[in-house]
Amino acid sequence: MTLDRISVVIPPVGPWRAQERWYRWADDIGYDVAYTYDHLTHATAPGMWLSEAFTTLTAAAGATERVRLGTLVASAVFRTPVTLARVAMTVQDIAGGRLVLGLGAGAPTCALADHGVRDEPRAMAARFADVVRGYSAVLDGATDWEGSTLSFHGLETIAAPSGTPRPELLLAAHGPRALALAATHADTWNTYGGPGSTALDADEYWDLLGRQADGFVRACAEAGRAPTSVRRSLLLGFGRVRPTTSVGEYVAAAERADALGFDELVVYGPDSPAGMDSDPAVHERALSRLR
Numbered sequence: 191m192t193l194d195r196i197s198v199v200i201p202p203v204g205p206w207r208a209q210e211r212w213y214r215w216a217d218d219i220g221y222d223v224a225y226t227y228d229h230l231t232h233a234t235a236p237g238m239w240l241s242e243a244f245t246t247l248t249a250a251a252g253a254t255e256r257v258r259l260g261t262l263v264a265s266a267v268f269r270t271p272v273t274l275a276r277v278a279m280t281v282q283d284i285a286g287g288r289l290v291l292g293l294g295a296g297a298p299t300c301a302l303a304d305h306g307v308r309d310e311p312r313a314m315a316a317r318f319a320d321v322v323r324g325y326s327a328v329l330d331g332a333t334d335w336e337g338s339t340l341s342f343h344g345l346e347t348i349a350a351p352s353g354t355p356r357p358e359l360l361l362a363a364h365g366p367r368a369l370a371l372a373a374t375h376a377d378t379w380n381t382y383g384g385p386g387s388t389a390l391d392a393d394e395y396w397d398l399l400g401r402q403a404d405g406f407v408r409a410c411a412e413a414g415r416a417p418t419s420v421r422r423s424l425l426l427g428f429g430r431v432r433p434t435t436s437v438g439e440y441v442a443a444a445e446r447a448d449a450l451g452f453d454e455l456v457v458y459g460p461d462s463p464a465g466m467d468s469d470p471a472v473h474e475r476a477l478s479r480l481r
Contacts, residue, residue, distance in 0.1 A: 191444075191445070191448045191480075192448055192451070192453060193444055193447060193448040193452060193453060193454070193455055193480075194453055194454075195222040195223065195421070195423075195453060195454035195455075196221060196222055196444070196454070196455050196456075196457075196477060196480060197221055197222050197223035197224070197225060197260075197423075197454060197455070197456045197457075198216050198221045198223075198224055198225065198456065198457055198458070198459045198473070199225045199226070199227065199262055199425070199427075199456060199457070199458050199459060199462070200212045200213060200216065200224055200225070200226055200459045200461075201226070201227060201234075201235070201458070201459070201461075201462050201463060202226045202227065202240050202241040202242075202243060202246050203235055203238050203239065203240060203241075203461075203462075203463055204238065204239055204241075205239065205241075206241065206246070206249055208461075209241070209246065209250075210249070210250075210253050212224075212459050212460070212461055213250040213253050213254050213257070213259075214253055214254065215470065216254075216257050216459070217253075217254040217255060217256055217257040219473065219474050219477060220477050220481065221257055221473075221477070222257070222258060222454075223257065223258040223259070223260050223290055223454075223456075224250065224254070224257050224258070224259055224260070225259075225260040225261065225262035225290070225292065225456065226241075226243050226246050226247060226250075226260075226261060226262070227243065227261070227262055227263065228243040228261050228263060228264045228265045228269075229265065229297065229300055230265075230268065230300045230303040230304055231299050231300060231303045232297075232299075233299070233464075234463045234464035235463050235464075238463065243261050243264060244261070244264075244277040244278070244280070244281050247259045247260075247261070247281050247285070247289070248280070248281055248284055248285075251281065251284050251285035251286075251288065252284075257288070258288045258289070258290055259281070259285055259288050259289055259290070260289065260290030260291070260292050260358075260360065261290070261291060261292040261293070262292045262360070262362075262380065262425065262456065263292035263293050263294035263360065263361075263362045263380070264278075264291065264292060264293045264294070265294065265295075265296035265297065265300055266293060266294065266295050266296045266314070266317050266318040266321040266322075267295070267296030267297070267298075267300050267301040267304065267309060267314060267317065268296070268300060268301070268304040268305075269293075269321055270321065270324070270340060270342075271320070271321055271323075271324025271325045271327065271328050271335070271340060271342060272324075272328055272342050272345060274293075274321065274325050275325050275328035275329055275349065278291045278325075278357055279329075279349070279350045279351065279354060279356075279357075281357075282350075282354055282355075282356070282357045283350070283351045283354045287354070287355060287357075289357035289358070290357060290358045290360055290378070291357045291358065291359050291360065292360040292361075292362065292378075292380060293318075293321065293322060293325075293359070293360070293361055293362070294318070294361070294362035294363075295314045295315060295317075295318040295362070295368065296314060296318070298314070301314070313339070315367050315368065316338055316339050317339045317340065318368065318371070319337075319338075319367075319371055320337035320338060320339045320340040321340065322359075322361065322371060322375050323335075323337060323375070324337055324340055324341075324342065326359075326375065328342070328345070328349055329349045329350065329356050330349070331348075331349055332345070333345045333346070358377045358378060359375065359376055359377045359378070360376060360377065360378040360379075360380050360421075360423060361375065361376040361378070361379060361380070362380045362381065362382075363376075363379055363380075363381065363406075364381055364383070364384030364385070364402065365384065366405065366409070369402075369405050369406050369409040370409045370412065370413065372406070372409070372420070373406060373409035373410045373412070373413040373415060373420065374413045374415075376420055377420065377421060378420065378421035378422070378423050378454070379406055379420055379421070379422050379423065380423040380424070380425060380454075380456075381399065381402050381423075381424060381425070382424070382425040382426070382428055382429075383395060383398055383399060383402070383429060384398075384402075387429055388428055388429035388430070389429070389430075390429065390430065391430060392430060392431050395429060395430065395431055396431075396446060396450075399424065399450055400450055403422065403450045403451055403452070406420075406422065407451075417451075421453045421454060422451060422452045422453050422454070423452065423453065423454035423455075423456060424447045424450075424452040424454065424455055424456065425456040425457075426443055426447070426455065426456070426457055427457050427458040427462075427466055428458070428464075428466075431443065432466070433455075433457050434457050434458065434460075434466075434468035434469075434472050434473060434476075435468065435472070436472060437472055437475045437476045437479065440457070440472060440473075440476035440480075441476055441479055441480060443455065444476075444480055457473070459473075460473065
């Protein structure tokens with residue numbers, strides 16, 4: 191099996207004292223990365239508290255020892271290059287190099303919540319590209335940079351604390367434009383299938399993922415990169431394919447992901463909203479089978 195990383199999403203729902211136990215659990219049972227997501231509002235959490243992603247990961251760094259910590263994904267609709275670089279490198283420093291910085295285009299609902307405008311897909315794609323390129327420019331030491339939608343000037347501070355390497359950069363991408371961006375800039379490409387995929391039945395969903403995986407291979411070829419040089423990550427559980435319902439479903443999903451060339455499988459943790467609750471024992475037994 192080429193699948194070499196199995197990870198979990200711990201939604202940032204509820205107070206830290208409720209979330210902390212799941213980060214410790216993920217660390218203890220052997221998950222490779224514990225991710226949180228970065229939303230200002232979300233349809234799965236009406237009337238709930240959503241904590242801020244990077245602050246949560248900073249607390250998680252102090253509560254764990256081994257597991258890597260990541261965003262799946264930070265939102266380009268309200269993150270900007272300099273501030274993103276600053277928070278990412280702060281967590282990377284505090285966590286001892288364990289951060290996986292996941293970044294995506296974001297959700298129109300978060301744009302509406304942040305600045306009162308429901309951004310159009312084309313504008314979101316352009317901003318996503320600028321956040322990715324601008325973030326990289328900050329870490330490369332640029333003091334001034336111009337993108338098509340964002341820029342920064344007169345940056346006088348250094349990119350990172352001394353001796354702190356930049357984190358793994360994971361980019362979420364589903365369509366051709368974002369796949370090209372990930373093929374060019376990402377250390378890891380991630381997909382959950384994209385908008386609309388959550389309504390597909392299992393066979394249709396896996397067919398879609400296969401087409402996306404093929405599209406990413408083509409995008410890498412066009413970017414002049416070997417597809418095997420970029421980790422390929424799959425998030426399952428938000429749609430109709432729910433791998434944590436049983437050990438058998440979990441193992442079967444891992445095998446299908448592996449057959450499509452994915453290197454990382456990401457599932458939702460036991461204490462997840464929107465009907466994604468699962469028995470912690472399913473995770474523990476499945477991990478023991480897959481290791």
